[in-house]
Amino acid sequence: MGSDLSYLSDLNVFQVGRRAAHSDHIHYRSKEEAESRKSSFYLSLDGKWDLIWSPDPSKREEEFYLDGFSSRRIRKVRVPGHVETQGFGQIQYINTMYPWEGREMLRPPMVSTDNPVSQYIKTFEVPESMKTERLILRFEGVETAFYLYLNGRFVGYSEDSFTPSEFEVTDFVREGENRLCVEVYKRSKASWVEDQDFFRFSGIFRPVYLYALPSCHVDDMWAKTDLRRDEGGDFELRLKLSYSKPDFKGRLAYRLGSLVSGELELDSNLTSWESGTYSIPLVKQYHYKAPNLYDFEISVYDSEGKLLEYIPYRIGFKHIEVENEILMYNYHRLTICGVNRHEWSAKGGRAISLDEMKKDIEIIKGANINSVRTCHYPDRVEWYYLCDEAGILLMSETNMESHGSWQKDGAVEPSWNVPGDNEEWEPMMLDRCISNFETFKNHTSIIFWSVGNESYCGSVIKAMYDYFKSADNTRLVHYEGVFHRPEMKKCVSDVESQMYAPPERIISYFKKEWRKPFLVCEYMHCMGNSLGGFKDYDDLFDEYLGYAGGYIWDYIDQALLKKDEVTGELYLAYGGDNGEKRTDYEFSCNGIVDALRREKPAVQEVRAVYGNRLW
Amino acid sequence: MEIVFGDLSLGVRKGGAEYIFAYNTGGLESLRKGRREFVFRRPDLAFWRATTDNDRGCGFSARSSVWMGADRFFKVENYSVTADGTLLRWDELIAPANNSLIDSPLRKASSVSIRFAYSTVTKPEAEVFVTYSLSEEGSGLRVDYEYRGTEGLPGLPVCGLRFTLPFPVDSFDWEGLSGETYPDRMWGAQEGVFHHEGAEICPYVMPQEYGMHMRTRRLTMHVRKDSLSVSAVTDEGFNFSLLPNSPHELENAWHNIELPAYRRSYLTIAAAVRGVGGIDSWGSDVGERWQIDAAGTYRTSFVIE
Structure with missing residues (x-):
């Protein structure tokens, strides 16, 4: 009975029953529906859910997922949202140290016993229009590991807090009320590689959907483009299809603006298809100064010509090398x-709204910033669409950071670093790369895949780099941590990436060892009153053609609004203000905007220094 | 002008304004126009700025902590007055020497200046000279500040004079550079005339040094119907911050809500401003050309009216 807790520390089990990662396209029942951006294939499950919160696994209600379970321990919680920001469990900010520092002595992949469990319960009915269709449950972000149950039966398990996890539940749903139960663990083996410098939360913090697949569905698409030197463009379409029944026949039509159109006959044996390359004589290029996108669409029809699904996407042509x-x-x-x-x-916390994302786009464009690194995990899906439209070039980073395993108060000490050269970590880490690539591959704004952040370097990271290289020849692959193992630089990272390199060190690189473009993946640490000397980096552009620029650390302060216990005033609380130990205190606040998105004085310098280069 | 050779102070009345320079406290003790007093305490020698995250990270504040004490305490070494070209040493000014000045024509002098010499409470000591000058033809109170450093002292957090105004300002205007600027972060500033309502609130989540304005031509502070302005004398202008809290109050607070209520205004005029740095917050110091060498000499001049 109950969840098999061995999954939490078993490196071979990072998912059970999860669907393969796929492109983030949305399917609609009609073009009209697409224009309204409300797909009737989707049912949002966001809102108030029931929650039983336990400080550790022994206190959880093992049978909470069974029909008829009731408990006086049930409270209400908002989804999406972290449980800690809603009063359940300790809020903790910590940088490189693992959150159990000083309390437990652990080595990977051991799991902390200080492991709060959030058992969520949500009831829903399947809408009439979705009843005859295949059904998928989609969780866009759950931290750090969860077991899924529906109507008393175990459906699956997943990790990777920052990528979507989907489960087919067609055979699990029933007439009337369905009882969805999710058991979320704050700690798992994933905690070793999700050691980002941030607040440590748990819970279902991104949206949850139930969605339906029509009798034929495009599970995955890659509208792959490339801008040619002669201002023409190459276009190629790759599809993965699935069917409800073995005898399906139908037709699929696709169109890219007025540049490309085509059709193919469908039958249920056709589960993958490639169009081959279309060579287009002249295209508008996609650029951060002019984010030209073409309307791309796929329409799937049954044998009687009835539209089953309509998929719109916006695609551009660019070339990075x-x-x-x-x-x-x-x-x-x-x-x-x-x-x-x-x-x-x-x-x-990290449960952010669409309005906040839009505000970020406005501030970032207003500061003449042309690129964002999604540090250090994939962002909400909507962010990539917003960046496509706004012309913000993305470094899409994989969810990995393990600096607590090899960086001790700044000193490099990799005696037990993960994932390192530990083969048993490789499938789990590769899965994170696959999720990153497969989910976001259609976003024209992405120029770099990033393997992750500050995780030293070893064979697993090389395998992650190799995966991206083999999966996508239209983008570059970035990793900084190889800096600490220079002998691996030849086989990891397409750019020389360093962080916080002073200008002199960059100059020395160009004088002594220039073999790749130099990128400062983090620089200008904007903690408090900072960002002095920024112009010195700008001058490097003029001196060294190989200098590719950098990414300021960082965009926004991580602080939480909190009521002062003495005066009742609201204030911005940072590490330590919630009584947590250990913590790195105000080190959570390094933004060019504060936690309420108010621009700090340094923004005028960013605007001017970056504005100097946006020709 | 009307000069008062007091027992412990030099008083000057000019137009509608009254000035008192105190020998015992070592500086401008009062500046009154009508019913408005503009001085809460005589100006401090400004040597400390509230530790920035970068200052802490690179150990600067620890290395230079002697300047925190120097900001709070100083020694008045001597002072002298020059009236219409006649020099009066400190022992010619205090009682009973001032008895002889009761009928002196210098009491109607058309120009007068008082020069204070200070030493810092550091080892070794540095010298500071502040001269306040008034004349019939001048428009206001001219202040000349000079720091003369010495070898063997750690880098300066800031170097200048800090006036404590006894009221919160309603607003202020300045002609100079936009936004908050420091020597290593002024490239993006625009020149112009700027207005700020109320006090500048610390924009950083943990209180620290903020609000510096480099290369200013003129600053005007408004309180009710009164105003006080500071004007540049040289082409470089002057550097100022006008804050609702002292650097020591900022230094002590973890969050803005812990700062004392805005009762007084702290106007710092800095002869030298240390950059803020930015390479990282855990070791890299501010670029060398933006540090303040304590062995240097730093001057600033401005006119208050």
């Missing part, structure tokens, strides 16, 4: 004027 050790974008040198961005809300 390294040529003569210089970073080139659309055949011109690229000067990255970037910022690292954590997802943050002073009220919701």
Whole structure:
């Protein structure tokens, strides 16, 4: 009875029954429905859920997922949201140290016994229009591991807090009320590689959907494009399809603006298809100065010509490469004027709203920033769409950071680092790369896949790099941590990436060992009153063609609105203000905007220094 | 002008304004226009700025902590007055020497200045000279500040004079550079005339040094119907911050809500401003060209009216 807790520390079990990662396209029943952006294939399950919170696994209600279970321990909680920001469990900010520092002595993949469990219960009815269709439950972000049950039966298990996890539940649903139960663990083996410098939360913090698949569905698409040197474009479409019944026949039509259109006959044996390359003589290029996107659409029809699903997407043409050790974008040198961005809300923590995302776009564009590194995990899906439209070039980073395993108060000490050269970590880490790539591959704004952050370097990281290289030849792959194992630089990372390199160190690189473009993946640490000397980095663009620019650390302060116990005033609380130990205190606050998105004085310098390069 | 050779102070009345310079406290003790007093206490020698995250990270504040004490305490070494070209040493000014001045024509002098010499409470000591000058033709109170450093002292957090105004300002205007600027972060500033309502609130989540304005031509502070302005004398202008809290109050607070209520205004005029740095917050110091060498000499001049 109950969840098999061995999954939490078993490196071979990072998912059970989860669907393969796939592109983030949304399907609609009609073009009209698509224009309203409300797909009737989707049922949002966001809102108030029941919650039983336990400080550790022994206190949980093992039978909570069974029909008829009731308990006086049930409270209400908002989904999406962390449980800690809603009064359940300790809020803790900590940087490199693992959150159990000083309380437990653990080595990977051991799991902390200080492991709060959130048991969520939500009831729903399947809408009439979705009843005859295949049904998928989609969780866009659950931290750090969860077991899923529906109507008293175990459905599956998943980790990776920051990528969508989906489960087919067609055979689990029933007439009338369905009882969805999710058991979320704050700690798991994943905690060793989710040691990002941030508040440590848990819970279902991104949206949850039930969605339906029509009798034929495009599970995955890759509308792959490339801008050619002659200003033409290459286009290729790759599809993965699935069917409800074995005898399906129908037709699929696709169109990219007025550039490309085509059709194919469908039958249920056809589960993958590639169009081959279309060579288009002239296309508008996609650029951060002019984010030209073409409307792409797929329509799937049954044998009687009835539209089953309609998929819109916006696709552009760009080209990124390294040529003569210089970073080139659309055949011109690229000067990255970037910022690292954590997802943050002073009220919701990493559960952020669409309005907050839109505000970020406005501030980032207003500061003449042309690129964002999604530090250090994939962001909410909506963010990639917003960046496509706004012309913000993305470094899409995989959810990995393990600096507590090898960086001890700044000193490099990798005696037990993970994932390192530990083969048993490789499937789990590769899965994170696959999720990152497969989910976001259609977003024209992405120029880099990033393997992750500050995780030293070893064979597993090389395998992650190799995966991205083999999966996508239209983008570059970034990893900084190889800096600490220079002998691996030849086989990991397409750019020389360093963090917080002073200008002199960059100059020395160009004088002594220039073999790749130089990128400062984090620089100008904007903690408190900072960002002095920024112009010195800008001058490097003029001196060194191989200097590709960098990403300011970082966009937004991580602080939470809190009521002062003495005066009742609201204030922005940072590490230590919730009584947590250990913590790194105000080190959570390094943004060019504060936690309420008010621009700090340094923004005028960012605007001017970056504005100098946006030609 | 009307000069008062008091027992412990030099008083000057000019137009509608009254000035008192105190020999025993070592500086401008009163500046009154009509019913408005503009001085809460005589100006401090400004040597401390509330530790920034970067200052802490690179150990600067620990290395330079002697300046925190120097900001709170100083020694008045001597003072002298020059009236219409006649020099009066400190022992010619205090009682009973001032008895002889009761009928002196210098009491109607058309120009007068008082020069204070200070030493810092550091080892070794540095010298500071502040001269306040008034004249019939001048428009206000001219202040000349000079720091003369010495070898063997750690880098300066800031170097200047800090006036404590006895009221919160309603608003202020300045002609100079936009936004908050420091020597290593002024490249993006625009020149112009700027207005700020109320006090500048610390924009950083943990209180620290903030609000510096480099290369200013003119600053005007408004309180009710009164105003006080500071004007540049040289082409470089002057550097100022006008804050609702002292650097020591900022230093002690973990959050803005812990700062004392805005009762007084702290106007710092800095002869030298240390940069803020930015390479990282755990070791890299401010760029060398933006540090303040304590062995240097730093001057600033401005006119208060």
